[in-house]
Amino acid sequence: MSVELLRYLWIDSLCIVQDDEADWREEAAKMSSYYSQAYITLAATMSNNADGGLFQWPKDIVLNDGSQTWCVRAMRHLQRATTSTAPLFQRGWIFQERLLSPRVLHFATYELCFECNAQNTCECKQDMPDQGWQIKQEYLNGPSWKNTDPTVADIWHRMVEAYCKLSLTKPADKLPALSGLADQMRSRRGSNYFAGLWDDTLLDDILWSVSTLDDKRAPKLVPWRAPSWSWASVADSIRYGLYPRLDEVYCTVMDVHCSWIGPSTTGELRTGHIILHGPTFQGAVRDGRNLYGDPETKKPVSGYFSPDYQLELGVMPVVLLRIAREKRMLGREYLLVLKKVDENRTEFERVGLFEFFPLGSRWNELDWERAGKQTIKII
Numbered sequence: 103m104s105v106e107l108l109r110y111l112w113i114d115s116l117c118i119v120q121d122d123e124a125d126w127r128e129e130a131a132k133m134s135s136y137y138s139q140a141y142i143t144l145a146a147t148m149s150n151n152a153d154g155g156l157f158q159w160p161k162d163i164v165l166n167d168g169s170q171t172w173c174v175r176a177m178r179h180l181q182r183a184t185t186s187t188a189p190l191f192q193r194g195w196i197f198q199e200r201l202l203s204p205r206v207l208h209f210a211t212y213e214l215c216f217e218c219n220a221q222n223t224c225e226c227k228q229d230m231p232d233q234g235w236q237i238k239q240e241y242l243n244g245p246s247w248k249n250t251d252p253t254v255a256d257i258w259h260r261m262v263e264a265y266c267k268l269s270l271t272k273p274a275d276k277l278p279a280l281s282g283l284a285d286q287m288r289s290r291r292g293s294n295y296f297a298g299l300w301d302d303t304l305l306d307d308i309l310w311s312v313s314t315l316d317d318k319r320a321p322k323l324v325p326w327r328a329p330s331w332s333w334a335s336v337a338d339s340i341r342y343g344l345y346p347r348l349d350e351v352y353c354t355v356m357d358v359h360c361s362w363i364g365p366s367t368t369g370e371l372r373t374g375h376i377i378l379h380g381p382t383f384q385g386a387v388r389d390g391r392n393l394y395g396d397p398e399t400k401k402p403v404s405g406y407f408s409p410d411y412q413l414e415l416g417v418m419p420v421v422l423l424r425i426a427r428e429k430r431m432l433g434r435e436y437l438l439v440l441k442k443v444d445e446n447r448t449e450f451e452r453v454g455l456f457e458f459f460p461l462g463s464r465w466n467e468l469d470w471e472r473a474g475k476q477t478i479k480i481i
């Protein structure tokens with residue numbers, strides 16, 4: 103066994119000038135190098151905040167039989183139930199720090215746990231199974247990262263789903279807190295990255311939907327942090343469907359463009375748009391939840407409409423843009439639900455995703471024979 107002498111310790115709250123936005127942006131752009139090139143990352147896994155420290159161990163129990171004093175420490179394996187509620191694992195920033203670090207030493211309540219690229223283990227030599235570890239394994243051992251590999255998009259989707267469940271103190275950090283990982287992935291994939299979506303799987307990446315258990319959507323985010331076609335624009339958790347999905351594609355990407363605030367081209371955004379060309383249909387959303395192919399009819403189109411945020415009550419005219427169809431699952435169709443930003447402008451914004459089964463529902467409800475093709479700029 104060799105002993106490495108580590109000369110340098112990097113602590114983010116000390117090494118980034120606090121409350122200095124320019125320094126923060128400069129440093130955020132280097133996160134991928136810091137974590138991926140670190141020898142080991144020490145994780146205060148059970149600490150609630152920056153002041154909690156590494157050690158949360160319970161006090162030793164002291165026993166005295168009159169002649170000798172004994173010290174007893176409780177020892178318990180870190181359970182899945184504990185990892186799922188560990189404060190560190192709830193934080194958005196931790197997601198990439200963990201995936202990028204070659205070795206992580208977790209300070210749990212009763213024991214130390216260690217994870218590296220090959221395995222994870224703990225003082226009682228058991229596994230520390232949790233979702234983060236499974237995703238790390240998929241990321242490290244998964245695809246070749248060539249865009250011809252069909253699992254590339256799927257692994258990214260699983261990563262985004264897991265990441266969007268985590269919390270951020272500053273909502274504006276949604277893209278910056280993932281930018282180190284996006285940087286590393288960009289060099290592996292050789293594809294451009296736009297607001298959380300990849301150039302080579304753009305039409306697949308755009309088919310996210312908001313997942314909420316009680317169907318209550320968070321309100322639209324203010325201030326703006328990402329274009330409406332990006333999952334980073336919403337406050338709720340998101341989900342992607344099963345892969346592969348795009349057996350038949352109806353839509354073409356004409357252009358996609360982003361501009362950024364800082365030096366990182368995976369971080370905080372200034373603007374972003376996408377231009378799509380495909381079959382469209384005029385429709386309406388009534389009371390924020392039901393989708394109508396024709397605003398005059400009383401019956402909503404049968405299918406699953408998932409609004410991106412809490413939509414207004416009343417009738418909202420929308421445009422349905424037909425994106426793709428999959429052959430499995432009865433031939434499910436995916437449509438973006440778009441609304442004009444305002445009457446005087448030509449741009450649209452995404453307000454939801456609509457999924458339906460042409461074979462299982464009344465296909466003629468959306469008469470695509472009547473649909474024209476349209477070029478639409480979505481911001």
Ligand SMILES: [Zn+2]
Pocket residue numbers: 178179180213224225226227228
């Ligand atoms: Zn253990």
